[in-house]
Amino acid sequence: MVYVMGYGLIEKFFYPDSVAVVGASRDPRKVGYQLLYNLITKYRGVVYPINPYVDEVLGIKAYRSVMDVPGGIDLAVVSVPAQSVPSALEECGLKGVKAAIIISAGFKELGTSEGVEGEKKVVEIARRFGMRVVGPNCMGVYVPKIGLNTTFLNPERMDFPGHGNIAFISQSGAFGIAVLDWAAMRGIGISKFISLGNKCDVNESDILNYLVEDGDTQVITLYIEGVEDGKEFVKTLKEVTPLKPVIILKAGRSEEGVRAIVSHTGSLAGSDAIYDAVFKQSGAIRALGMDELFDMALSLALQPPAKGMRVGILTVGGGSGVMATDAAVSLGLRVPKLSDRTVSKLRDVLLPIASPYNPVDVTGSARDEHLIESVEILMRSGEVDAIIWIPYFMAPGITSELVSSFIERVRKVNNELEIPIPIVGAATGGYYTQKLSTMVEREGIPMYPTVERAAKAAWTLCKYGEWLRKSRTYAEYVNRFLSPTRYLEKTGLS
């Protein structure tokens, strides 16, 4: 599974100057039509439709074969029936194409000897020509920065997210697509998406090795069902996680789930306990569902990791403060009592009915300044390593001005502190609350609809900070994270 010069070629999948669509079709019901349609919507590189029977597709000159294309081809996207894939790939090899995505299904996943043989042929051809292959049975790639989109879903039924700093590697195409659509609605930006499918050649480790160097990627997320080369995967994770966080949603936690994987992909799923141990040893953070995967990713995309496990909770609603405490403690975080000195400072700025302990409950009668002064006191106290704030935007004394003045104060204090204090928020409510939460998030503080999810996000920042300290890369990471040129572009929220 090791190719000479292999990793360098991975770049071709994400930044090709020219793309050939092998199997481009004029029939809107065909994958080869929708794929070309999605590709030319935003991609500004050269596109070559390949179709032996027609002169043009969607207004673009078509070629009978990749061999007939006058210029070079950086990436071939193959969407022809499974039995025609080997010959199409062979032609790509002869043409000198070094990167191919095979969208077509009908290979190993069928569990038939025919399917397995077909996939072996694909691998043989790829090796012979020194070509890297993504797939088969996949959705390919989506790189919003350059408009590259090799998926074939109807854009009337789904949206694609904007550019951001979270990369998403998915073994499952369908789930990957659903997540892209969800991320677009949620306003989460993506640096690179890749659907790996059957992984006959390019696998998670190849992509991880590429993404660790990718300047646009701050956080790497993965959905996997099984990994073939476990040793390589562990080695790669160990290399990557001290530099960039890797969050993994691994399906097949249960015996029944493993059984389902086998009948779904034909791949070896392996014991879940082993995966769990691998993730722990190698510093990968495990998510137990889609929400968690992106809740965690968002926190690491926007906030620096925490230097310890102590959380301060700042809330407008007493009940929410209690529930946030419950959630934080159940995750293994500490919600420490504050020192008398800090309590007294808080008491000086809060209403008499407020509770200046931890959680700091400014109460529903609070005004903007109570939250703003309290957060500074908490940040400077040296008694907490991360903060969960729970504004109730509908509370009578809270104004929409709170958003900018709170953020400004947090930034100012963090600029003055030697080690920054990360902050995440929770705001339960409807449209008005969502609107203000989005404003907060655009300025770099991730906001969640429940305190439980905010607590998990805070936990993620604490846990990754712990790993970085263990790896002795904490200071380096935080410095890189906070470098001013990246502050604005890194949010990538739309």
Next chain:
Amino acid sequence: MVYVMGYGLIEKFFYPDSVAVVGASRDPRKVGYQLLYNLITKYRGVVYPINPYVDEVLGIKAYRSVMDVPGGIDLAVVSVPAQSVPSALEECGLKGVKAAIIISAGFKELGTSEGVEGEKKVVEIARRFGMRVVGPNCMGVYVPKIGLNTTFLNPERMDFPGHGNIAFISQSGAFGIAVLDWAAMRGIGISKFISLGNKCDVNESDILNYLVEDGDTQVITLYIEGVEDGKEFVKTLKEVTPLKPVIILKAGRSEEGVRAIVSHTGSLAGSDAIYDAVFKQSGAIRALGMDELFDMALSLALQPPAKGMRVGILTVGGGSGVMATDAAVSLGLRVPKLSDRTVSKLRDVLLPIASPYNPVDVTGSARDEHLIESVEILMRSGEVDAIIWIPYFMAPGITSELVSSFIERVRKVNNELEIPIPIVGAATGGYYTQKLSTMVEREGIPMYPTVERAAKAAWTLCKYGEWLRKSRTYAEYVNRFLSPTRYLEKTGLS
């Protein structure tokens, strides 16, 4: 805490013919203004603003005191400064008012002897006049069916949900309000909302006893921090849960959370282990967060409880099927292998590449009929007690027609079966997916954005079914649930 004729009076809080707002104000910055404003927006009963200094408020004739009101007063909503509450309540008593909501804060929750004394006075007056009191320090009630709304939040900053069959009792006012706002956005209808505040008189048990008889309430949800009269609470829960499901979000799961409750409400929180045991013994279902509380409630509001713990999973995406399996198994549900007979029936209707086991993976190439035929086979198999379906609405072969034809088939089969098979769904995606999910939900199948949440919903139906079987009320409950006159009105989704 037991009053003669006490429970009958609870009706006055939810269905008053006349409401006096004691402390109605003409100043838009005051609670007494916003409260009256919200009340008169939709409520069609008689409203009496009480204010000694003005003749009218918001265009309605005002009275100096409740004593001056010509007609009877079913409900008094008191929003005057804490020190004036006792005298205002005394006048209510003299007037013959039997139900009062005290919105005002400044009582026991302060933790001061003054606050505690004030609250004692309130209780003494209530007892003397045989009056029931909700609060103090609460948001009161919201009953969309009659437009009754005693909350004082600015409607420009939050929405209120429509009528539905889920009741919500909240100890916390702020959290209660945030949840109402969220429910409105989520399209979840509410039968009754009540914020109990300090619970000086009316408590959870009073409301549970009322709601168990309430024809509009199918599911009862509670947010609590602590219960004073534990014995009464357990007794009530044991009486209610065999008839209606009760789902409880109890804050203070951790020691630190309990500490926060004490400083937030001054109430005894008690050991969480005891609560946990109480919930288990009495058939109450425990939710660990707001999402869960309403995910569970929605499943029980729309679907019958399951007759066993076996779940069938029907999916368009293989990966999602695996994750749903993981989630179901981790909750203690079974995802059984299907018999050869059922597998063979499924194989007959599915594509060759589909996986006819459990999960039944119709694949991303599926068309509507593959889901429709499969669900019937699963429902009739006798091998599963509940179904999780995972349509990918963006898949090329799936049309928007699927919604109505799938629902129609499920209804038809359930009408023919002796014991109905409940079904819940998961659809991850963006706006298009949400739109179709909402359509499905309006027809009575709850839909969740992740498979993990759908699995928890299925678990809820299985778990409550188990409790009903234990209580020997399963058949009665299901018959009542399925009575045709209630089928349409019960969804209450907007």
